[in-house]
Amino acid sequence: MSSKRNPSPSAVTGASDGNGGSVGVGVGAGGKRKSLNDEYPVNSVMEITISPSNEKLTGLVYCTDDISNTIVLKKSVNYTTLSSDIWVLNANSVLDKKVIVEEAPAASVAKDNGNGNGSASAEETVELAMSLKNVSRDLIEKKEKRAIMLAEDSFKHINQKASPEGQVVFDRLLKACNEVVWSGESILVLNQIVVDPPYGKDNCQLLKSAGGDGTLNANSLERVKRIVGAA
16 A cells, blocks of 8 residues: 555645635535535545645545545555555545446456556546445444443453452453352352462362362362462
């Protein structure tokens, strides 16, 4: 990726129409601004004219961002060792725009007109990039909720009162035994074995209230000691 030729500064900082208003901002019915993705469809090839130089840039709309009000154009190049030129444009700097290809087909090449400014005519531009996959908003939101749930669950396993060594031992036991909780600064494993500070294998002991087969409990205790004592 390269930025072989940088657009004029206004392409980044925005531009005025000379009458105090901004340019290149789409507004829908009721005065509500359109999404940039509606005005600049992702994976389409567009020719965009930016102010104040009236420079024309042609490339694949790689992505848009409504928060920063930016459009990212990608143009493949075959006259250097670099794979593509990338332009990040402020939407307010756009004077004119034209869709050349509704959606770029897979596997492609961009033909430059040889003038070195990154622009090309409709006939000369054949931007064939790998088509972007459709993104499901519902799927992304589900993944986000799951990530938040897992993060909140992991916070429950952190004991602010325990030493860093104790937290390491707790995390190690949790991976091996699942049923591991904090009891003050001590670690309770399988509801029958307690590991007290400073969390060495000699600090592991069976609870007096632990029922069940004595041999089974003893085996569990030895297993916990091995885990605790592991480097």
